[in-house]
Amino acid sequence: MSSAYLLVSHGSRDRRPEIAMQQLAKLVHNKLSENHNLSNSEHLVGIAALEMSPQPLHEQIQQFANSVFGDGGLRTLSQNENRLKIVPLFLLPGVHVMTDIPAEVALAQQAVGQHIIIEVQPYLGSHPNLEKLLAKQTAAIKTEAWILLAHGSRRPGSQETIEAMAASLGAVTAYWASPPSLESRVKELVDAGYREIAILPYFLFAGGITDAIAASIEELKLQFSAVNFQLAEPLGASAELAELIWDLTITP
DSSP: OEEEEEEEEOOOSSHHHHHHHHHHHHHHHHHHHHHHTOSSOGGGEEEEESSSSSSOHHHHHHHHHHHHHSTTSGGGTSTTOEEEEEEEOOSSOOHIIIIIHHHHHHHHHHHHOTTEEEEEOOOGGGOTTHHHHHHHHHHTSOOSEEEEEEOOOSSTTTTHHHHHHHHHHTEEEEESSSSSOHHHHHHHHHHTTOOEEEEEEOOSSOSHHHHHHHHHHHHHHHHSTTOEEEEOOOOOSOHHHHHHHHHHHTOO
16 A cells, blocks of 8 residues: 655745744655654655645645656556645644645645545644643743733634643643733733743744744843743644654554
8 A cells, every 4th residue: 555645734924834844844854754664754754734835635635646646657667556645734623734734635646646545634732642732831831820822713622632731731721813812821921920921822933923922022021021021932833743743653
């Protein structure tokens, strides 16, 4: 059986997330080479974006599948056993993960036919060891209180995972796109007597939102001059994150 892997992110007008995705794809390619002893496997790991791309996702999937399994590709090595594994690099089980990506994959499957099987793997935020990466970041910063700041989702129940993760990390939650907001959480902590507050952004890469978070914290510093604020980094492209992604691709 021949397999290829397509890492799917949200997409951004900012170039930084795309560059980080390319770095992450290389790291996943390294894991593929290690596990299958492949020296020329880099073309088997690609990236795509759900939004902010010139092509809709289903066309990106189709194009990548054809480039890997078309004439001269893996299809000549393994007829009728070609699999393309789609890995959603999303942290919450929101509408994109539960509805949008499956719909785009269904369109791509119709287009490529039955000689390629397209499978959607579990989304990144479902990996149980993701919390350990966050714990490494919290251990590196000394503070009195942590706020785990996630994007938020309009899908009911999608934030339960974040709430549980925050509780395990000894943090409180805030959301960028839904309540409770960062400012309201900060006010609660200040009213409770905390003067050392650190914010852990639950985002994959630096980009427009993390810039906006940093700007918001500068405003909070002016509003709460007696408080020392610290901002941790987003997850970023790392060998540890690539390891979690690889685990998701080998999930039965």
